[in-house]
Amino acid sequence: MAKILDRILLFIYSLFIGALSVIAILLLADVIPIDLSVIGQRNLYIAAWVVAVVLLLLSFRFFYISVRRDRQSLSSIDQRTEYGDIQISTETIENLSFKAASRVRGIKEIKTRIRITDAGLEIMVRALVDGETSIPALTEEVQKQVHDYVEDITGIPVSNVSVYIANLVHSPVIKSRVE
Template sequence: MSVLDRILLFLLAVASLCLGVALALIGANVFGPAYVFDVETYPTNIVAIVAGIIIVLIALRFLFYRISRSSPVSDFVALTGEHGHIRISYDTFRQLANRRGAQIKGAEGFDTRIRQGQEGIVVLARMQALPDVDIAAMSREVQSSIKDYVEKATGVTVEQVLVHVTELSNASKQGKAWNGA
């Protein structure tokens, strides 16, 4: 959820909270007939009070939406071994992916994040590319290399490797890029 969506959700929740409280107070005739039109019918008062309470509860739920959500349930992948359970942390996957990604020619400033997928893990790779490198070919090489390396090292299925090339690396550094040919 983006920052704008969170702000809009917060504003909507506050407005709904005010509306719900006002509706419940009007239904209970707290304001009196001098301030609001006089609603004398008994069922209408009950409906207004109940509707106001429901709106308040929904508004409170959305107001405290992010607070009630805890951090990710697990930051590891659990496997079953011959002699018990095996846990491999996301940091281990991240280190393996970073190690392999840093070895790719043309890739600089390599960093990854790991997410849980449907049937395995998803690797999010963020990197800079050296100038005069075929970025599409290098990105495909990063994807296949990281996928094969992590799967071989851990036995965990890598569903996707998403590559995000952020920018060109500083051209003054002569690194792993091809010189000439």
Template sequence: MLKRILLLACGLLVFLGSALVISEAFLNMGILSPYIEITFARWDVAVLFTILAILGLFAMVLAFASQKEPSSLLIASDYGEVRVSLQTIDSLVHQGAKKIKGIKDLKTRIIVRDGSLYIYVKAVLYGDRNIPELTEQMQQTISEHVYSISGINVDEVKVLVENVATDIKTKVS
């Protein structure tokens, strides 16, 4: 996020600075004349700073361009490639969580970044269980279940305990 903000700021500064110099060269507004003297022919300045203005606009567009997150993971085998969708990984996470007693509700977010798999879990737990032990068990069970079924190594499982419930019905879907 910080990179996007810096790219936007730099692009904006380059664009506005270039527009100011171009307008000074053609309109002689007198804004820059006390500080610098434009000694080039007007078309030279216009071409140079038009290129800079285009680069500034390009940087601003890059700052707003969304990077599409992958929707699947690639697994290479001896016979070719297999793609496993993030929806499949999500289902595997829920299957692994069903093995653990003490979870009332579970929401997941799966992220693939630089070929690494990160799983973020928001859980509602029952209040009669030790939270550190239960969350560690969740991390281990989910990671092992996803790996054993898909062959995909989970780099990190982060758990956020969203709430603690008191009723007895389990609901992990």
């Protein structure tokens, strides 16, 4: 809600400043006849022109920002079917990747990132492992699970799944007491 209010205020502000700067430019160009003897010095006259033009340019920029769509928050993959359009957010695909990687035994802490390419999705998985399973076998299983799960659920081709093993998870050693 605050974002919408900010955009509305920016829109009104840009219109107001734009109108004031246009009036100032018209006054300075003697299109609107008025006595400007106050700006008798040449330096003040040039400064008034510069300020009016800069304000006009800023108002154009603010107007553009207030009416444009925010593309970053709309990060999604669009598909068209015979029934209509489908949009799947990249956050959804990241969560699906997380879910698939979490199912692999030996993987502990996971972070996923998605990149959309022409060939399909590129999924990057960063994980910590328990150190009790072969890392090559573990990463291959993660790649297969994530690839198959994301493709099955979304129907979007996955071109690449890269796995980065960041470290081992150190589990606390519990010594048992024998009495």
